[in-house]
Amino acid sequence: MTEVELEITRPAHGGHCVARLDGRVVFVRHTLPGEVVRVRLTDAEPDARFWRGEAVEVLRASPDRVPSAWPAAGPGGVGGGELAHVALHAQRVWKQTVLTEQLTRLGGVHLGGVHLGGLDLNVEVVPAPGETERGGLGYRTRIELIADQAGRLGMRQFRSHNVLPLTDMPLAVPAIDALCLFDQTWSPGQRIKVVAPSSGPAFVVTPTSQMVTEQVHTSYGSWDYEVPAAGFWQVHVAAPAVLVSAVLDAVGDITGRRVWDLYAGSGLFTLPLADAVGRTGSVTAVESAPTAELAVQKPQVTRVRARVEQWLRSNASHVDVVVLDPPRSGAGASVINGIAAANPNRIVYVA
DSSP states (O other): OOEEEEEOOOBOGGGEEEEEETTEEEEEESOOTTOEEEEEEEEOOTTOSEEEEEEEEEEEOOTTBOOOSOGGGSTTSBSSOTTTTBOHHHHHHHHHHHHHHIIIIITOOOOTTOEETTEEOOOOOOOOTTTTTTTTOSOBSEEEEEEOTTSOEEEEBTTSSOEEEOSOOTTBOHHHHTTOGGGSOOOTTOEEEEEOOSBSOOEEOOTTOOEEEEEEEOSSOEEEEEEETTSOOOSBTTHHHHHHHHHHHHHOOOTTOEEEEESOTTTTTHHHHHHHHOTTSEEEEEEOOTTOOOOOOOTTEEEEESOHHHHHHTOOSOOSEEEEOOOTTOOOHHHHHHHHHTOOSEEEEOO
């Protein structure tokens, strides 16, 4: 593969940084703004709009560079640890820079201290509770691994089908680490998912695994959720409580109001919203995934199994508040148009 020397300019989405080579944009992993690095080009088709590469040698280092917290995710390694070489405070600045660019360049929002609808749009990225103490590590309550041909557990190489064996997973919560998964031999090609619920010990999910109990504690209250072991739940140990608190902060007083909870999943927001609207309000929870079991026994909650865009086409009546937490690809124009047609007083978009 071709190697070139590049000067890095700014961070980009997905753990990359931006450089230019003869006017062409090159997205480079494992580097930092201001660095000069030797880059191994990994995707460099002559007619491609942009190229990709990995920094394999640092010629001029940023003061924010630290020894990698997960060398296995370095150049040529697995994905998932793109900022392992970045000091924790600089990771937050990185994310703040990327989010600001997304809002301004793609969203057309002028930040500069401007207030829109009473909201301060200045971007600030703050750590979740316990994040600083953990050094940004040990936060994943769910991990997925695969065994290589020798039966060693690992992950796929970045943008590859190759399985690279691992000796540890520093992103996983201590309960998962205590299982000593990497000291065991597995069937070649075996895929395993490991879950560490907030209530109960960590375990390897099996076809007979059923439900686990997740507990969320906030200043607004506490809730218990029964969710499928193999289903979706926020993987960050602090994310459920942080997100619930943020949503309840954003919706304000919704006593007696009509609320839509779109892409409701296992009901992370549905339960708190149901308590917030009280007995005189209503919450309609819409989710299409068959693995999302919404165990909500409250008279003010209506559960709908449907694709959000399809449901909206036949439910355009007025609603007071819409909460939506779409997948990573986003809600899409048809969903946004459907929400607008319902003329809600407030929209809370979790992204």
